Amino acid sequence: MQSETVPALDGLTIRAAGMGDLPVLAARDIDRLGQLYDRLERHEADRGELLIALIAGRPVGHIYLWREDAEEPELREHLPAVPLIMNLWVSDDHRRQGIGKELVARAEADLSGAGHREVALGVHPDNTDAIKLYLSLGYEQWGYGQIATCKEPARAGKERFANDICEIYVKRLNG
Ligand SMILES: CC(C)(COP(=O)(O)OP(=O)(O)OC[C@H]1O[C@@H](n2cnc3c(N)ncnc32)[C@H](O)[C@@H]1OP(=O)(O)O)[C@@H](O)C(=O)NCCC(=O)NCCS
DSSP states (O other): OOOOOEEOSTTEEEEEOOGGGHHHHHHHOGGGHHHHHHHHHHHHTTSEEEEEEEETTEEEEEEEEEOSOOSSHHHHHHSTTOOEEEEEEEOGGGTTSSHHHHHHHHHHHHHHHTTOOEEEEEEOTTOHHHHHHHHHTTOEEOSSOOEEEOOSOOOTTOOOOOOEEEEEEEEEOOO
8 A cells, every 4th residue: 555645734745655665754753763664664574554744845743543453462462453643743843733633634635545444543541631532533542451552663682662651542544
């Protein structure tokens, strides 16, 4: 599934990312370099999709669509084959301009276009800004409580810890 470039808010473009975007993406979001590299690798292998938002050619945000089986057993049990959106991020100087909403809307449109009827996401219970955004877009808590997830991408020989607590939200997608 590859997104086409579509203009969103005035001056904002959202398009599928490529490995060539990594240096600029990492420059804006250096704490997430390893995670972004992992997402780009999955994207290039057609296992998911990394979308980036640009203004005047400069990345100002991103979101990842996880289309593989979930890593967390609770998600595989209660939401089998439901894709996840994750790694939503908007640069500090561009927040509260609707870019986060646009990124989520675009992710949903791509998933809906690919035939998915539901989408899920995990968010830390203290992340009230993000939760407000998701609630405003019609996401609802899934009802099975919080789960522990791994923030770090899986890497051969590297131990991972599921220590990131998440609340799971779900939304039905209109086909
Ligand atoms: C969460 C995040 C992606 C929101 O991006 P954004 O582009 O600022 O969001 P939007 O402008 O589309 O906001 C949409 C709605 O979400 C809510 N919202 C977003 N940020 C908010 C804030 N700081 N305070 C209160 N409400 C907020 C509001 O309801 C807002 O609508 P409004 O501006 O009309 O009131 C951004 O703050 C971010 O990158 N945070 C750090 C990374 C992160 O937490 N990602 C989410 C991981 S689950």
